[in-house]
Amino acid sequence: MDGLAYASAVHFVWWCMQYSATVETSFEAGHLIEGHRTCGRVHGHHYRVQATALGHMQRDGTPVDMFELRQATQALADECDGRYLNEMLPGVIPSPHGIARWFMERLLDQWPRVAEVTVWERPCCSGTVKREV
Numbered sequence: 001m002d003g004l005a006y007a008s009a010v011h012f013v014w015w016c017m018q019y020s021a022t023v024e025t026s027f028e029a030g031h032l033i034e035g036h037r038t039c040g041r042v043h044g045h046h047y048r049v050q051a052t053a054l055g056h057m058q059r060d061g062t063p064v065d066m067f068e069l070r071q072a073t074q075a076l077a078d079e080c081d082g083r084y085l086n087e088m089l090p091g092v093i094p095s096p097h098g099i100a101r102w103f104m105e106r107l108l109d110q111w112p113r114v115a116e117v118t119v120w121e122r123p124c125c126s127g128t129v130k131r132e133v
């Protein structure tokens with residue numbers, strides 16, 4: 001393989017790789033999970049949300065527009081901020097997994113390649129929802 005063919009092959013492999021980008025935001029909200037050992041009464045958390053989207057390399061070197069993904073995730077966090085999640089998210093059990101699924105479903109309206117959302121309820125505890133992309 002000559003130098004040009006090698007460079008093209010390396011470039012082709014680099015171009016075909018799948019990349020991901022993760023953004024993070026946070027919000028404060030209250031919730032109640034009936035019958036739950038630690039969340040069984042009304043209380044609040046400082047939630048952290050991480051959203052990951054997949055992409056292929058673009059000519060500008062950015063497979064995922066992290067600024068726009070962050071803006072979309074932040075807009076949803078802003079909707080939740082200062083709210084009582086049991087009222088705000090009807091039909092959703094406001095556990096980290098339930099909140100992560102809500103974020104995932106809403107982000108998919110704009111970001112079909114969102115692959116994973118993690119919601120941290122405390123520094124030690126998170127819930128993640130993943131999907132095949």
Ligand SMILES: [Zn+2]
Pocket residue numbers: 031038039043044045121
């Ligand atoms: Zn709780």
